[in-house]
Amino acid sequence: MTDYAIGDIQGCYERLREVLAKVDFSPSRDRLWVAGDLINRGPSSLETLRYVESLGNSAVVVLGNHDLHLLAVTLGGHEPRSKDTLREILDAPDHDRLVHWLRHQHLCVHDPDRNLVMAHAGLPHIWSVGQALECSREVEAVIRGGDAREYFTHMYGNEPERWDDGLSGIGRWRVITNYFTRMRFIAADGTLELATKESAGNAPEGFQPWFSFPRKDDVRVVFGHWASLEGRTGSDRFVGLDTGCVWGGALTMMNLDSGEKIHCDC
Known part of the structure; x- marks a missing residue:
């Protein structure tokens, strides 16, 4: 078995099949780790979703902000945005099954044998x-349970800006979601800066890229989300795949x- 991790597919189904063909990927013997979005x-969002869902146990998936957005449109009453390409999923006959599957994916996964964590935006220090x-x-x-509609109705927002063990309810759920799916720049005390999307060298005053802070462990982190990094973090232990x-x-x-990387030009 070979395990491969892949960055943000975002409905680029043909490119997904092209890069998988380069390694002769087979779900009967290989496994695909998808870093969200x-x-x-x-x-081709519908084709992508159907394909990854069809992999069953041969796929390890964490949710990204775009995946959560589909669930927020479906369950939270939010309208699709002008640049969204979700309509084919919303109108699909298997929409309910695909949404059910998506609701049962993770925000963060850990492989202790490889000393590896995967989360869409990363792992805060x-x-x-x-x-x-x-x-x-x-x-x-919460996403899988009876509070899902409340969660998705109120999921969007930048507050609270920082983790606190005493948080509860939607504020607690929202900041956890933001760390896992929206984080780029962060302060030493854990405060998130969610407006800036530029490359790592354009950190707002008082903030740094999340992966620049020292950790007390030596875990390797695989993530996506930050396209302007072009995969460059300056460290082998923080692997950006978007x-x-x-x-x-x-x-x-x-x-x-x-650690071999396989690319498909888009």
């Missing part, structure tokens, strides 16, 4: 791996054991 903005997993499971239970496929860049996949 399977869908939206690209031309203020959390240990154990704490991150606890926070992830807490919100995953190389802007939907923006005309490349779709990047990595062998989780050898």
Whole structure:
């Protein structure tokens, strides 16, 4: 078995199949780790979602902000945005099944044998791996449970800006979601700056890229979300896989054991 991790697909189904063909990927013997944002903005969101769902246990998936946006439109009463490419999913006959599957994916996964964590936006330095997993499971239970409509109705927002153990309810769920799916720049105390989307060298005053802060462990982190990084973090332990496929860049996949990266120009 070979495990491959892939960055933000965002509905670029043909490019996904092209990069998988380069390694002769087979779900009977291989596994695909998807770092979130399977869908939206690209031309074939429905095909992408159907394909990854069809992989069953041969796919390890974390949710990205675009995946959560589909759920917010479906369950939270939000309207699609002008640049969204979600209509084909919303109108699909298997929409309910695909949404059910998406609701049962993770925000953060941990492979202790590889000492590896995958989350769409990354892993904030203020959390240990154990704490991150606890926070992830807490919100995953909300997304799957009876509070899902309340959560998705109020999911959007930049407040609270910083984690506090005493938070509860929607504020607690929202800040956990923002760390896992929207984080780029962060302050030493964990305060998030969510407006800036430029490259790592354009940090607002008082903030740094989340991966620039020291951690107390040596865990390796695989993430997507930050296309303007073009995969560059300056460290082998923080692996950025969003190389802007939907923006005309490349779709990047990595062998989780050898570290070899496979690219498909977009």
